Amino acid sequence: MTVGATKSRNKKSQGLTIALSKGKLLGPVLHLLKQAGYHSPGLSTESRKLVFACSSNDATFLIVRPTDVPTYVEHGAADVGVVGKDVLLEQGSDVYEPLDLKVGACRISVAALQGLPSPDRWSSKIRVATKYPNVTERYFNQRGVPVEIVKLYGSIELAPIVGLADRIVDLVETGSTLKAHDLAEVEVITHSTARLIVNRASLKLKHEPLKVLIERLRTAVAVEDGNRAASRA
Numbered sequence: 360m361t362v363g364a365t366k367s368r369n370k371k372s373q374g375l376t377i378a379l380s381k382g383k384l385l386g387p388v389l390h391l392l393k394q395a396g397y398h399s400p401g402l403s404t405e406s407r408k409l410v411f412a413c414s415s416n417d418a419t420f421l422i423v424r425p426t427d428v429p430t431y432v433e434h435g436a437a438d439v440g441v442v443g444k445d446v447l448l449e450q451g452s453d454v455y456e457p458l459d460l461k462v463g464a465c466r467i468s469v470a471a472l473q474g475l476p477s478p479d480r481w482s483s484k485i486r487v488a489t490k491y492p493n494v495t496e497r498y499f500n501q502r503g504v505p506v507e508i509v510k511l512y513g514s515i516e517l518a519p520i521v522g523l524a525d526r527i528v529d530l531v532e533t534g535s536t537l538k539a540h541d542l543a544e545v546e547v548i549t550h551s552t553a554r555l556i557v558n559r560a561s562l563k564l565k566h567e568p569l570k571v572l573i574e575r576l577r578t579a580v581a582v583e584d585g586n587r588a589a590s591r592a
């Protein structure tokens with residue numbers, strides 16, 4: 360089936376188009392979807408294709424860059440999507456967010472080279488490198504700390520080492536990337552996990568299949584969360 364045919368089929372039918380983030384979230388999210396009864400034989404973290412028909416339900420998966428997922432959903436190119444809360448906070452997209460999938464847990468933190476004083480002791484403007492300019496600006500503004508933002512797209516930990524910034528705001532999970540660059544986590548801005556997001560019009564037009572997807576995923580999340588808690592105990 361061509362992409363165009365898939366799209367027009369979904370527009371006419373009640374079939375859902377589901378945008379998934381490629382990268383770190385894809386593996387755990389595919390696992391949850393499978394538990395919920397949504398899967399496609401060719402779709403794995405290794406596949407190069409970007410569109411997959413779901414074999415078990417009338418649904419289509421789109422594989423997109425994490426930062427593009429809210430755009431697909433907000434514009435209705437996808438009815439539903441999965442993306443990190445970090446991206447949602449940064450983009451402020453107008454989408455409905457019904458479910459925390461409790462995977463991809465990390466935090467958005469301020470970090471600096473070991474031994475630097477904390478931001479509230481700084482009187483002049485500090486330079487902060489980040490992939491999250493909006494989150495960063497809001498955070499420092501709320502604290503009354505003047506900042507100059509240096510927008511980067513990755514490898515943020517390099518910035519303080521080469522003198523591009525005084526601090527960084529980036530994702531931290533285990534802390535090993537910070538440690539490898541002699542950086543210390545100064546403050547946690549917020550925590551993040553993967554979220555299910557839904558287009559506001561689809562919520563009305565495709566209410567029934569969305570309700571089924573959300574409830575099945577809710578159950579899968581509870582089971583997986585229970586399994587994680589049991590393995591920690």
Ligand SMILES: Nc1ncnc2c1ncn2[C@@H]1O[C@H](COP(=O)(O)OP(=O)(O)OP(=O)(O)O)[C@@H](O)[C@H]1O
Nearest residue numbers: 381382383384424425426443445463464465530532
């Ligand atoms: N170290 C991490 N631990 C846990 N979750 C993470 C970690 N890094 C990123 N994430 C989560 O996974 C999402 C996707 O991250 P990933 O590194 O796969 O893509 P990316 O490089 O941020 O995306 P892009 O290609 O658009 O720049 C993030 O938005 C965040 O929610």
Ligand SMILES: O=P(O)(O)OC[C@H]1O[C@H](OP(=O)(O)OP(=O)(O)O)[C@H](O)[C@@H]1O
Nearest residue numbers: 513514515529530531532533534535536
């Ligand atoms: O605390 P840790 O477990 O070390 O994880 C944190 C790292 O994970 C993410 O990097 P990613 O691999 O996505 O690279 P990029 O952001 O530079 O693209 C994040 O930007 C940190 O660099």
